[in-house]
Amino acid sequence: xxxxxxxxxxxxxxxxxxxxxxxxxxxxxxxxxxxxxxxxxxxxxxxxxxxxxxxxxxxxxxxxxxxxxxxxxxxxxxxxxxxxxxxxxxxxxxxxxxxxxxxxxxxxxxxxxxxxxxxxxxxxxxxxxxxxxxxxxxxxxxxxxxxxxxxxxxxxxxxxxx
Amino acid sequence: xxxxxxxxxxxxxxxxxxxxxxxxxxxxxxxxxxxxxxxxxxxxxxxxxxxxxxxxxxxxxxxxxxxxxxxxxxxxxxxxxxxxxxxxxxxxxxxxxxxxxxxxxxxxxxxxxxxxxxxxxxxxxxxxxxxxxxxxxxxxxxxxxxxxxxxxxxxxxxxxxx
DNA sequence: CCCATCTGTAACGATAATTGTTACTAATAC
DNA sequence: GTATTAGTAACAATTATCGTTACAGATGGG
Numbered sequence: 481x482x483x484x485x486x487x488x489x490x491x492x493x494x495x496x497x498x499x500x501x502x503x504x505x506x507x508x509x510x511x512x513x514x515x516x517x518x519x520x521x522x523x524x525x526x527x528x529x530x531x532x533x534x535x536x537x538x539x540x541x542x543x544x545x546x547x548x549x550x551x552x553x554x555x556x557x558x559x560x561x562x563x564x565x566x567x568x569x570x571x572x573x574x575x576x577x578x579x580x581x582x583x584x585x586x587x588x589x590x591x592x593x594x595x596x597x598x599x600x601x602x603x604x605x606x607x608x609x610x611x612x613x614x615x616x617x618x619x620x621x622x623x624x625x626x627x628x629x630x631x632x633x634x635x636x637x638x639x640x641x642x
Numbered sequence: 643x644x645x646x647x648x649x650x651x652x653x654x655x656x657x658x659x660x661x662x663x664x665x666x667x668x669x670x671x672x673x674x675x676x677x678x679x680x681x682x683x684x685x686x687x688x689x690x691x692x693x694x695x696x697x698x699x700x701x702x703x704x705x706x707x708x709x710x711x712x713x714x715x716x717x718x719x720x721x722x723x724x725x726x727x728x729x730x731x732x733x734x735x736x737x738x739x740x741x742x743x744x745x746x747x748x749x750x751x752x753x754x755x756x757x758x759x760x761x762x763x764x765x766x767x768x769x770x771x772x773x774x775x776x777x778x779x780x781x782x783x784x785x786x787x788x789x790x791x792x793x794x795x796x797x798x799x800x801x802x803x804x
Numbered sequence: 805c806c807c808a809t810c811t812g813t814a815a816c817g818a819t820a821a822t823t824g825t826t827a828c829t830a831a832t833a834c
Numbered sequence: 835g836t837a838t839t840a841g842t843a844a845c846a847a848t849t850a851t852c853g854t855t856a857c858a859g860a861t862g863g864g
Binding site: 516523537538539542 | 853
């Protein structure tokens with residue numbers, strides 16, 4: 481199963497826009513940084529737009545920009561905007577209702593899933609887009625932020641200069 | 643992508659075994675409660691066995707039973723034993739290394755993923771199989787445990803009585 | 805007013821993981 | 835020895851994701 485990377489790409493997009501400030505970015509430009517097709521970007525932008533995190537404009541010299549200040553966008557809002565999927569799935573087929581365990585296990589698992597998701601949300605609500613941007617642009621004269629641990633996976637694809 | 647339900651089924655299996663005590667359960671019996679094929683059960687049992695959570699025995703009157711007391715098995719161990727998958731995926735293709743954001747975003751996302759997984763683990767390490775079993779077998783005279791919220795999804799399949 | 809530009813979105817193929825299934829080997833108890 | 839059971843390989847069906855092409859609709863500049 482190719483796992484869902486929409487959350488990762490959404491954070492990438494919003495970080496680019498935080499860096500661009502008021503200037504709207506085109507989906508082509510964003511796609512070049514993310515290294516994917518512009519339609520993939522527009523699909524995610526659409527979700528972010530519905531969640532009120534970005535503002536898009538069609539037409540010539542259009543594009544998208546943040547609807548809020550980077551310090552007011554938490555990763556929890558991003559996580560909810562794109563459908564990132566559950567941490568784990570329940571039974572594909574409902575268990576045997578004639579078994580004392582099968583009868584009740586789904587409820588128990590559902591409750592566990594709920595608690596786990598809350599654990600995820602407690603972490604995500606503390607991280608803002610501003611924080612992500614700062615972590616990848618460490619101020620000169622200081623150590624790099626602990627978040628930035630970039631790998632160097634090259635895949636031999638043409639990459640435009642930005 | 644069909645999301646991974648191995649964790650859910652593993653918890654189901656271990657709860658059944660906690661209830662069975664010392665008596666070993668056959669993969670056929672477990673499969674009947676989980677409502678799936680015995681091979682699916684054996685695959686997960688194999689992972690649980692490698693993690694030291696269950697003990698299996700081949701041959702006539704064989705089967706599997708818990709290797710530890712239910713109170714000593716946390717869902718975190720179960721989560722690690724079966725490969726439950728990441729909470730979110732990183733970029734399918736590496737981002738553009740020529741972009742200041744693309745250059746560093748993977749490290750930032752990796753760091754975020756790490757923090758999120760820790761949030762998940764903090765929740766799971768507090769829940770034991772014993773607790774799950776108790777939550778689906780509320781003692782008489784008390785209220786049902788808050789975890790049990792069973793639905794009644796019937797799918798018109800034959801279900802053996804256990 | 806017209807037209808190039810850009811978003812929004814539908815449609816489709818390739819890819820990849822999961823689950824269910826059959827089939828077989830190896831181990832074990834009676 | 836023989837029936838029983840776990841372990842495991844192999845394959846099909848299902849399904850979500852991602853990339854891609856195509857096109858309609860909106861918008862701003864000339």
